[in-house]
Amino acid sequence: MSSRSILGKSLFLFIVALSAAALILITSLRKEAVREEPVLPVETLIPFQGDLEKIITISGFVESETTVTVLPRIGGTLEDISVEMGDPVEKDQVIAHIDSEPYTLSYNQARAAYLAAESTFKRVSSLYATKSVSQQNYDEAKGNFDALQASYELAELNLSYTNLSSPVKGVVLQKHVSRGSMVAPQVPVVTIGDIENLRVKCGIPEIHYSYFQKQGRSMEVKIRVPAMDNRVYSGTISHIAPYVSSQSRNFSIICGIDDEELTLRPGMFAYVEFVMDKRIGTYYLPYKALSGGGLWYVDEENTARFVPFEPQFGNDEFFELPADLADRKYVLKGQYFLEEGKTVRLLGE
Incomplete structure (x- = not known):
């Protein structure tokens, strides 16, 4: 066999071996690529x-349904005030007393004048009935009697005003003055609120007005109070304003709060959630x-x-x-x- 023939066979075998190696390498790389594709x-x-609820949330403040500031009707020195903040009070309970001495003197003076005028008027009336005095004497006596009677009743009324009474049942929310202070009409003494009937007033965007008019009374209301560890209270819509404010574009509603334990206080901040729709x-x-x-x-x-x-x-x-x-x-x-x-x-x- 010639050397050229041997060289040709060797070259052919080398090419075949090289092709096989390349094929094995390509297959291995493809498998590796497939194996390394990220998952x-x-x-x-x-x-x-x-339950899935569609709600709107509005912020507001807890307020008393009845809040009254007690003002004296006369001036004087506050001789005594018997309540402090947080004290419960009953309707018509006396909570403070203004020095009554000057009003007692005025009362006694007016009473004495009234009794004297009453006696004179009775005597003149008897004489007038028998035509013993003129019409003018009778009119003067009657006019004097009526004037002194009015003065007497006014002095009696002012004397009664020395005792300041609570006009409502509730709790003392604020004490504005102390014993010994000078008081006068329009000077507040205490503020009293009813904590058994609390409510929240909210401003609702006008876009919801129609829905609230139709469904408001039966709508589920949840009132969340951050000051009470985000406790949620149930509420009921009691009033819906019949108009929309032109400034805020909101309408007002009032929600009563179910607080049987009396844990809430007026002034607390609250989030009010109105359930507009619900899937159970x-x-x-x-x-x-x-x-x-x-x-x-x-x-x-x-x-x-x-x-x-x-x-x-x-x-x-x-x-x-x-x-x-x-x-x-x-x-x-x-x-x-x-x-x-x-x-x-x-x-x-």
């Missing part, structure tokens, strides 16, 4: 089930589960699937999900990089 991690959740025992998801006009979910084989979906009911956080879509694991995080049919890895599993 996207996603976070999923199963739909919640419960429904399924729902947070809005961040939505992506690209639908929802991504993971099937039993850990494969990403997409279903078009547009919410029809919800609130600020959640939307309602039909019952036939509730038995799936929906992607909450990682859905923006998914492709239909791609395998995913569930975080936490």
